[in-house]
Amino acid sequence: RKEVEQDPGPFNVPEGATVAFNCTYSNSASQSFFWYRQDCRKEPKLLMSVYSSGNEDGRFTAQLNRASQYISLLIRDSKLSDSATYLCVVNEDNNNDMRFGAGTRLTVKP
């Protein structure tokens, strides 16, 4: 079983739609969690950290469910510019040993 699993998609949604991605992780001792965004042929860039209490940044909301060992990313009012691959990242231990999901591809269409 993979340590971090994501639905690879692709998710094809119209502009203005709300879309949600989930990501499950296997190590219950995982300490910190992040969502990265990666555009085609570019490097991953930090989108947001995921806090235990859940957090929101504009149209983006991230949540953590420790009991079920998953994190989620919700995007409201999708824009064309949201089209990208979204990587779920889980930091497993004190050495900053990050585990990456394979990514979920999102395409927002006009």
Place this chain on the structure above:
Amino acid sequence: DVKVTQSSRYLVKRTGEKVFLECVQDMDHENMFWYRQDPGLGLRLIYFSYDVKMKEKGDIPEGYSVSREKKERFSLILESASTNQTSMYLCASSSMWEDQPQHFGDGTRLSIL
């Protein structure tokens, strides 16, 4: 802003060559990482370093070595390049604190012919 700079954006080498990929960060980060990214496989950790002259194997270290002589620089070395090492290579750095994210360089797209 954190700046992680990889020496080459695109690189073409031949089988058997020794290849050096260089990475420099300007944020005085303790941790540095080398990943490769392949379609359908996501990012896989090759090696990481949490201090000068320290290195740890990641998930796929075979065929690679690394060097960290200075805090800001982390080099990935392909001792004898093979075609299955054709990939996108990404360097990242982070501070020592466990809740801090990693910051990535632009990546080096390496082709081994």
